[in-house]
Amino acid sequence: xxxxxxxxxxxxxxxxxxxxxxxxxxxxxxxxxxxxxxxxxxxxxxxxxxxxxxxxxxxxxxxxxxxxxxxxxxxxxxxxxxxxxxxxxxxxxxxxxxxxxxxxxxxxxxxxxxxxxxxxxxxxxxxxx
Amino acid sequence: xxxxxxxxxxxxxxxxxxxxxxxxxxxxxxxxxxxxxxxxxxxxxxxxxxxxxxxxxxxxxxxxxxxxxxxxxxxxxxxxxxxxxxxxxxxxxxxxxxxxxxxxxxxxxxxxxxxxxxxxxxxxxxxxxxxxxxxxxxxxxxxxxxxxxxxxxxxxxxxxxxxxxxxxxxxxxxxxxxxxxxxxxxxxxxxxxxxxxxxxxxxxxxxxxxxxxxx
Amino acid sequence: xxxxxxxxxxxxxxxxxxxxxxxxxxxxxxxxxxxxxxxxxxxxxxxxxxxxxxxxxxxxxxxxxxxxxxxxxxxxxxxxxxxxxxxxxxxxxxxxxxxxxxxxxxxxxxxxxxxxxxxxxxxxxxxxxxxxxxxxxxxxxxxxxxxxxxxxxxxxxxxxxxxxxxxxxxxxxxxxxxxxxxxxxxxxxxxxxxxxxxxxxxxxxxxxxxxxxxxxxxxxxxxxxxxxxxxxxxxxxxxxxxxxxxxxxxxxxxxxxxxxxxxxxxxxxxxxxxxxxxxxxxxxxxxxxxxxx
Numbered sequence: 001x002x003x004x005x006x007x008x009x010x011x012x013x014x015x016x017x018x019x020x021x022x023x024x025x026x027x028x029x030x031x032x033x034x035x036x037x038x039x040x041x042x043x044x045x046x047x048x049x050x051x052x053x054x055x056x057x058x059x060x061x062x063x064x065x066x067x068x069x070x071x072x073x074x075x076x077x078x079x080x081x082x083x084x085x086x087x088x089x090x091x092x093x094x095x096x097x098x099x100x101x102x103x104x105x106x107x108x109x110x111x112x113x114x115x116x117x118x119x120x121x122x123x124x125x126x127x128x129x
Numbered sequence: 130x131x132x133x134x135x136x137x138x139x140x141x142x143x144x145x146x147x148x149x150x151x152x153x154x155x156x157x158x159x160x161x162x163x164x165x166x167x168x169x170x171x172x173x174x175x176x177x178x179x180x181x182x183x184x185x186x187x188x189x190x191x192x193x194x195x196x197x198x199x200x201x202x203x204x205x206x207x208x209x210x211x212x213x214x215x216x217x218x219x220x221x222x223x224x225x226x227x228x229x230x231x232x233x234x235x236x237x238x239x240x241x242x243x244x245x246x247x248x249x250x251x252x253x254x255x256x257x258x259x260x261x262x263x264x265x266x267x268x269x270x271x272x273x274x275x276x277x278x279x280x281x282x283x284x285x286x287x288x289x290x291x292x293x294x295x296x297x298x299x300x301x302x303x304x305x306x307x308x309x310x311x312x313x314x315x316x317x318x319x320x321x322x323x324x325x326x327x328x329x330x331x332x333x334x335x336x337x338x339x340x341x342x343x344x
Numbered sequence: 345x346x347x348x349x350x351x352x353x354x355x356x357x358x359x360x361x362x363x364x365x366x367x368x369x370x371x372x373x374x375x376x377x378x379x380x381x382x383x384x385x386x387x388x389x390x391x392x393x394x395x396x397x398x399x400x401x402x403x404x405x406x407x408x409x410x411x412x413x414x415x416x417x418x419x420x421x422x423x424x425x426x427x428x429x430x431x432x433x434x435x436x437x438x439x440x441x442x443x444x445x446x447x448x449x450x451x452x453x454x455x456x457x458x459x460x461x462x463x464x465x466x467x468x469x470x471x472x473x474x475x476x477x478x479x480x481x482x483x484x485x486x487x488x489x490x491x492x493x494x495x496x497x498x499x500x501x502x503x504x505x506x507x508x509x510x511x512x513x514x515x516x517x518x519x520x521x522x523x524x525x526x527x528x529x530x531x532x533x534x535x536x537x538x539x540x541x542x543x544x545x546x547x548x549x550x551x552x553x554x555x556x557x558x559x560x561x562x563x564x565x566x567x568x569x570x571x572x573x574x575x576x577x578x579x580x581x582x583x584x585x586x587x588x589x590x591x592x593x594x595x596x597x598x599x600x601x602x603x604x605x606x607x608x609x610x611x612x613x614x615x616x617x618x619x620x621x622x623x624x625x626x627x628x629x630x631x632x633x634x635x636x637x
Binding site: 141142192193194203204340341 | 387428
């Protein structure tokens, strides 16, 4: 499984694993009930510790992305796309909330914030085309 | 234990071959140069050599930190100590046997010839003494390390060299010692004592090595 | 949970130094990294397990066996790779393999040959002709080949180039693919420990300062900075932190018990612009070594 870990990235490694597996699942690269490598195999593959992959899998299971069968391993949970989508939007809104609060604390007006957002979104669309 | 002996043989191949060559050359030179000289000097050299070999047996491990390596293997201390004692016994007895055999080839050095019985017995008794000295060297190595062995060795050799030469002058009573050294009773008592002492040094070495820190 | 290695009340005294371990436990199937400044006692601790250093007091239990009473049995199951090679200089890897094989029931010669090839160690070259890294890799090959249930390594990555370091860490991860096998290694290259260790033990002046699950450790330590304008609460705020100092209205501190409550509490006490940054293992070690920022 091709996961890229970046130790320089301030996000904890286990979180990086969680995010990348989540994305794979959402993009359909990992199918429902597909088996995942064991925590030990994954640790070896990524040259990281077992306790990190274990934590990542525990988090994924807690968030409902995977399930584990004792003695057999971990598998991708079937996802309810609309519900997931909803959940992602909710989490995104929360992130916006934090971003806005931080910006306003630093003295940026909501109007400036909206303009900045529009600019970045415009540039993104241009690059995509 | 035999595996350990073979290990030493394998690792010290080159040294052993060199030593054999040198000893052979020395023996031939001794024969050519000394010819009629007293056998005692000849044998004194042979005995001295056995102690040198014993030092070498200890140094084999010392130069490689071998004791630490062996300690990390599933190997008992008894095996390690026994292999050293065994090597020492083999080397000492072989050297002495070779010296005795060589001496038989010349009438002047043939200690088993008529009238030389006393000399032969004295040399045997001294041989027993050297077995004990060599065992002591091994014990000291295990207890205090190689530097101390070298020191002890020099001490013993100096003592023996000067002592044997001036013994009769310093201690006139030592005359009866000489009688003891050259009789069959003397030789057999010596053998019994030697065996007991060597056994004690063997046990002592095991105990001492077991407790030793090997970093 | 099985415990591969356990130390209780272990102590060893030297003229200038004393090793004193109240308790140390290594769960099976995991890798523990032993870190600490030079002279902290990491080597001594590892050597004590194999009785290379006889203890003054204490018990060491290895895979359920007493390290003294069942010494030979323990050594059958343990592999030890020392910091400095203690292999016979005149020997060749081929001969060493044959010699060592006789002492271990679990010796796998095919695996040994494979490792020599993988580590690029010439089979018939004498040990004295190998580089420092080569000797270390040979020691490792010899120890891996009898498939020990506990592998002890003393500074295995010191003196190895980055590629060889990575290879070695991969080998350690390979060992614990089997849950019954464990690894304990000491290193002053904290980055290597951070990479593959499940547990981290920090040793300082002969005692354990810290022994913890690596992920939990990284979760609990944070560098926090914020501004405080209300001078009446300054002290109260500073007390929340293990280390820290004020620079005008600016406070920078380190906490070793960070949780979600802390920023909330700080805000209540009047802190503004709170930023909490995780620390890498090396920074944590430096702070613990120095006793401050």
